[in-house]
Amino acid sequence: MKKVNIGGVPEHFNLAWYLTLKNGEYKDQDINLRWHDYHGGTGAMTKALRSGEIDMAVILTEGIVKDIIEDNPSKIVQTFVQTPLNWGIHVAADSDFKTIDDIKGTRAAISRYGSGSHLMAYINAKNNNWDLEKDLKFEVIKNLDGAIRGLTENKADYFMWEKFTTKPYVDNGIFRRIGNCPSPWPCFVIAASDKFIENNEEQLKTILEIINQTTADFKSIPSIDKTIANRYEQELEDVQEWLSLTEWSQSVMNEKTIKNVQNQLHDLKIISKKVDYSKLIHKL
Known part of the structure; x- marks a missing residue:
């Protein structure tokens, strides 16, 4: 076999x-x-x-x-x-960030460089006419559990992940979703x-x-x-x-x-x- x-x-x-x-x-x-x-x-x-x-x-x-x-x-x-893939854009539930404009220039949590969460941050930046060199910063958090810790402990500011996978975390008050970014x-x-x-x-x-x-x-x-x-x-x-x-x-x-x-x-x-x-x- x-x-x-x-x-x-x-x-x-x-x-x-x-x-x-x-x-x-x-x-x-x-x-x-x-x-x-x-x-x-x-x-x-x-x-x-x-x-x-x-x-x-x-x-x-x-x-x-x-x-x-x-x-x-x-x-x-x-x-x-x-x-x-419909990527949700998430912040910590108690974050001051309310809109996509608010997270411009802040730290994106990514699982690792070359991952979807990394690459889609560029797509989101392009969609919103950000400066790709100045307005994108990254913190490596490894996985979804790492993102929960990273956002709640203020080690990163926003996190992009498939919106239905993260929906339970939105429902129970860990994340708040401030936007969506479908893969093109x-x-x-x-x-x-x-x-x-x-x-x-x-x-x-x-x-x-x-x-x-x-x-x-x-x-x-x-x-x-x-x-x-x-x-x-x-x-x-x-x-x-x-x-x-x-x-x-x-x-x-x-x-x-x-x-x-x-x-x-x-x-x-x-x-x-x-x-x-x-x-x-x-x-x-």
Whole structure:
């Protein structure tokens, strides 16, 4: 049986992986797929792909594009979630900050450099016509728990994270959300290391076929909204809203979309160069 290590964030987007693992669907195809939670998000997963700790990752588009351009020996093999990620912009509940303008020039809490929370701070700054050199400051907080400590202890001023994941912290008075910032591209992709692609293309195809069958029918799974609400400790109405906004993908990201991602990252000076589609994407 072929052992395959895959990483992802422990969030509702990835429930389909849990369901297919629970059903033993990979083992039925002689694949021992091992899921690893990465609470540190994209930056932690790009590092794990580079080191060979994982073979595959379900990862934010902007983070893996940036890291492949910076010589991470991996490729995007498929889009996983087609819709944008809706990033909430959060401050401590007792903070004096009330609007996006108030946080201009203050300290953004980020999980690590190269993470989604880091890169999306640039998108938010651009959307609000800030000076990218003067108005962005960063404090590394590692993960969501670190952000809770960072904001409540005044080590950082604001924090960007997927708004439905952080909604319980808003509801219970730890964070206050002062705005939203949708990613300007499909949010999650599936990436694999070049070494894994080269040596295990058939297994990779099988893994994608299995997960795609589940995501294609995900919304029609009986009581899926209640399952998500219970597993991720979210309000049912929030889960229902999230499901209505989210579309999964079973196809490869096209050249036009990749060009848009690179153009925006390059304009923001997040990447120093743009590369060919084939450098970023592997079509199975």
